[in-house]
Amino acid sequence: MLELIATFRGELAALSAAFVWAMSSVVYSRVGQRIPPLQLNLIKGGFAIAMILVTLGLRGTFFPEIPTLSLLLLALSGILGIGLGDTAFFNTLNRLGARRTLLVQTLAPPLTALLAVTFLDEVLTKTAVFGISLILFGVAWVISDRVSETPAETQNLWQGTMWGVVSALSQAGGAVLSRAALAETPATPLSGALVRLVAGVAVLPLWMVWMPGAVKWKPVRSPRMWGILAVAAFFSTYLAIWLQQTSLKFAPAGVSQTLGATSPLFVLPVAAWTGEKIGLRAVLGAIAAVAGVGLLFS
Known part of the structure; x- marks a missing residue:
């Protein structure tokens, strides 16, 4: 069992991340109606940076050594994947709703695989390609099921789709840059996460200066809301x-992103438990x- 976990630790980490993000998306879909996307991204990033710094301090690796090139790649990954990608994701979520947002996000895995094959010389087996295809097909079918679709999810279709494409491209580029930084270096996943987050959060104020008219800021005065944001940041960002x-360090980028896109599958049992009709x-x-996940673990 331990040998199996060690062999597929990258794939297992990606599935775990998908589960955590699925649960967090339920919270963000509601919080996002009260807090603007850029502000929400900044707050969750700030919480997560503090949590990672505490963790590194407790582990005695407060200032981890990372090669210069890896540091640069991770910073670019954070700016692209977190600074731009997460903000675009929240914009998409506000305009399309969770179902269509996650459907557009299925563009990210094939884009990641294409970029990884092109720039990192990664090679995917025929079985892996078939497994990835099955996963993407299955996730798309889950999300496109219209049994529980709401009228709000049909509004702002054009703007939401554009934000969704930006988010998918940003996530794909960020994943490939992280894979390049972590795959063959001593940099740890946690230190890599810190660099990505710092770079991603640092670019957000510049965005506010660049587009002051497009950025709205709402004061958060409720202690309960701050508590919800802290818990959501712990799971969705820190963890x-x-x-x-971890997944990007130990698994091919395309496989990692595909397994990470299985979040809608974890939402289904929750939706059924809360009484939502599943088609x-x-x-x-x-x-x-x-079945596609099973092929990736074969």
Whole structure:
């Protein structure tokens, strides 16, 4: 069992990150209606940076040694994937709703695989390609099931789709840069997550200066809301990015991003438990995606 975990630690980390992000998305879909995307990204990033610094301090690696090139690649990854990608994701979520947002996000894994093959010379086996295809097909079917679709999810379609494409491209580019930085270096996933977060959060104030008219800021005065944001940041940013970086260090970028895109599968049991009607398409899509996951672990 331990040998199996060690062999597939990158893939298991990606699935764990998908689960954590699925649970967090439920919270962010509601919080995002009260806090603007850029502000929400800045707050969650600030919380996560503090948590990672505490963790590194407790582990005695407060200032981890990272090669210069890896440091630069991780910083660029953070600016692209977190600074731009997460903000675009929250914009998409506000305009399309969770279902269509996650559908657009399925563009990220194939884009990541294409970039990794082009720039990192990664090679995917035929079985892996088939597994990735099954997962993407299954996730798309789960999300496109219209049984529980709400009228709000049909608004702002054009703007939301554009933000979604920007988010998918940013996430793909950020993942490939992280993979290049971590794969063959002594940099740890946690230190990589710290560099990405610092760079991603640092660029957000510059965005505010660059587009002052497009950025709204709402004061958060409720202690309860701050508590919700802190808990959400712990799971969605601190823990999920740590797991994502672990996955990118030990698994091919395309495989990592594909498994990370299985979040909708973890939402299904929660939706069913809360009384939401789950259609046959969603069930069949989940079965196809699970079969694809099985192929990646074969």
